[in-house]
Amino acid sequence: MAFSRPNCIVHTMQSIRRAGQQSSFVSASPIPTQLLQRQQRHLLSTTSRESASEVQAAPEIDFAQFLQTPARIIPASPAYFSGSPKFIDYLLDLERIQAKYAPLPLVAANKAPRMAWFKLPQFRDFVGEQVPVKKYRGLIKILQRLNRIKPNVAPEEVRQTLSRFLRPGNPYGNKPAPATVDEMGRGRGYGKRKASSAVVHLVEGDGDVLVNGKSLAEVFPRLHDRESATWPLRCTQRLDKYNVWAIVRGGGVTGQAEAITLALARALLVHEPALKPALRKAGVITVDARRVERKKPGHVKARKMPTWVKR
Amino acid sequence: MVSPFCWGCLSQLRPATRALTGPAALPQAALFHTSSVRNAIIKKKPIPHDSKGPRYREGSSARMKKKKKPVERARPPAVGERKALRKRIVLSNPNALEVQDMQDLSAETMVDARLRGSVVGLPVPMLDQLRAVQAFKPKQGWSIFRRPGTLMRKETLEMARLFEKIGGDGQVYKKILTGERGSGKSVHLLQAMAMAFTKKWVVITVPEPQELVNAHTGYAPLSDDEPNLYIQNEATAALLSRTITANKDVLSQLHVSQEHPALKKAVQPKMTLQDLAGVGIRDPALAWPVFQALWAELTATEASPAAQQKFKARPPLLVTVDGLAHWMKGSEYRNTEYKVIHAHDLVLVRHFLSLMHPGDKKPTLPNGGLLLYATSASNNPFVYGFDVALDQLAARQAGVSPSSPEFPQPDPWANADQRVLELFRTGKPTSPNERALEIQNIGGVSRTEARGFMEYFARSGLLRENINDEWVSEKWTLASGGVIGELEKLGKRIRVAA
Structure with a gap:
C-alpha cells in the first residue's frame, strides 16, 4: 500500500497542497467582491513567482542602511533586560569613576564632608525602579568611598556625579548658626523628656538654681531628681560657676527633672561648646525620644489585654 | 355563639415562650399572660467539682490545702503609747563620736563672731529646761549625734546681739519668722530659748499652736459677760506647767507684788511666782485667772502699794509660738449655735496675738523681751488672708506706703479673712523701747x-x-x-x- 512508507505520506501531502492552492477561494466565496478579487490576483502572482525560482537566499544585510531604518527597537542601555537598567547604569558609571580615580588620596571617614544621600524610597522614585535594599547599600558604599577623596584634589567629574545622588535641599548644608550668649550673658537651652519641656537660662554665677521661681528642694523633694536636674553642671564641675533659671512645664516630677537636664546641657554648650564630648559621655546630649505608648482598642492599656474569662 | 373576647384582641396575644412552659421549678406565671415574664437565661445548676470529666483552665486538680498560719493577735499598744513613741525625743546617740573641742553655748560664746559656722553644744543642764518647753521636735535629727548642738549661723549671732541689747535697756523686739521647709525656723526658736535660759530670762512658749485650735482640749465660755470668748483650762494649765518647769530658778526667786482680785483667797502675799502658777496647775478651773496674774506679775515694773515684799525687777520675757497659721482661721470648736469659733476668740490665742500690737502707754513687755512667732512650712494650713497679711507686713517693712499701688492688696473675690488682715495692721509703737512687728525670712546658710x-x-x-x-x-x-x-x-x- 502507498501509505505504508513515510515517503509516500510526503508525496501525498504535497499533491494535496498543490491542488488546494490552485483551486482555493474560487469556489469558497459565494459573493465575490473587489477586495477578494485583488487578493486572488495577488495570490496568483506569488504563486507564479515561487514557481519561477524555487529557493532564493536572503540578500546581504547592509548595516549602514539597517541603522537608519531599524527593523526592531534596540534598547538604549545594555542592561535593559536586567529589570533595573537605570540603577545598573548608575552603578557601572560609579564603578568606572571609582576605578578611574582610585589612586587619589583619601581623608578619614569622619573628616569627609557630610552628605545627605538619597534615602532608599527617594532613590527609588528618582530612578523609577524597585531597587533592592542590599544593592542600594552597595551603591552608597561607592558614593562614600568617592566622597572620601581629598576635597582639594577631587576632580570635577566626581563632584558632579556625587551631587546627582544628593537629596534636594541639602539638609546638612544649611546648618543653623551656633547659639551664642545674649547681651545679658544668658545661654538658652531647650529640652524635652516624656511629656515635660524645659527652658533653661544659664548665666555665670555662684550656683543658685531656680525652677519656676521656686527653689530646687521645693520643686524636687526627691534628692535623685535634684541631682539629675543639675547633672550637666555637676559632671563638668561647674555647679558653683553658673546660676540656673529654669521654666519647666508639663509631665511629672521625673520628666521635669530630666527635661531640665537636657535643657541645661544645651544651655551649657552655648557658653562652652568644647564641653560637648564630656557632656556626651555624661549622657546628657542624647535625647530620649520615648513617649507614652498609646492605648489600643481592645486592650486595657497599651499592651495589656483583658483577663481571660471562661464564658 | 359569641365569644366574650374580641377576636382581634385574642389574635394579638402572644403565646408564652417555651421557657415559661418548661420546667415546673420555675415560678408559674398566670397561664393567661400577655408578656413573657422570664425570658432571662435560666441559670444552670453549678456542677459539683468532683463529678466527672476533666477540668480545664483551673488550678491543678490535686490542690494542696495550705495550712493557715495561726494569726498572732497581739494586743494593740495602750492608749497614748503610739503617740508617745512618735513624739519621743532622743537627744543622744552613744554610737556617734564625741566631737572634740566643741564649745558650749554660753553668754560669751553666743556673741562670739569667730564661732560663726561652727556647731556649739547646748549645755547639758539646760536640756531639761529645753525639753520642758518642748523646744526639740521629733524629726530634727537630734538622735544621731552624741549630744545636741546647734550651728552658729548669721541669724543666730544677730539674735544673740539682740539679746545683749534687750538685756541692757529693756527693749522689745517682735518678729515673725518665715522661710521655706527645713530652713531652720524651729531651731532658730530653740536657739532663742537656749539664749534666754543662759540669760536667765523667762521663757513662755506655745510649741504646738495647732493643739489649741483642733478641739483636743476642753473649752468653755469665758464668762456670762463675754459669751463669745472661750477659755481652755487644761491647755492653760499645761502652759503654766511648762513655764514653771522650765523657769523654776527664775520664778522661785520672784514674789507676788500685785493685787489679783480674781484670785482672792488662792493668792497669799508672800507667794513666789512658782507657787502662784502651781495654783493654776492644781486647779485647772483657775488656770486662766492664774495665767493672767502670772502675766501681770512678769510684766510689772513696780510693786502695788499694798505689797509687803520688796519689789524685785522682773527679767525680760521670751515668747515663742511655732506654727502661727493655725491661729489665723476658724478653730475646730463650735459655739452653742454650732457655728465655728474663730481662733481669735479663744482667750489664750487672743492673748498671744495681742502681744503683736504695740502697748497702749508702756510697751507690751515693759521689762523688755523678744517675741518670736514662727510660721511652719510643713504643717501649714492655707490661709489666704494670712499670706496677704505677711506680704503687707514685708512691704511695710520695705518702706512701701500702704496707699501706694505697689502695696499688696487682698483679692476682693478671694474672701480674705478681715480679722486676720486687721490683726497685722499694727500701729506705730508709742514707746521708744518698743519696735514695730517685723518679718524675718530665714533662708539658707552660707x-x-x-x-x-x-x-x-x-x-x-x-x-x-x-x-x-x-x-x-x-x-x-x-x-x-x-x-x-x-x-x-x-x-x-x-x-x-x-
Missing part, C-alpha cells in the same frame, strides 16, 4: 557655714567624705542654696561604695 556644719557630721563619724570646698559647694546647691534641713539629709545619707 557656704562657709555649710562647710562647718558638714564637718560636724564628719567629726561625729556620720559622714565619710573628704570635705573640701568643692564638695560642700555641690551639696550647698543640691540643698537648694544651703537649706539646713536638706543639708542634714545629705549629711546623714549612707553612701554605699558602688
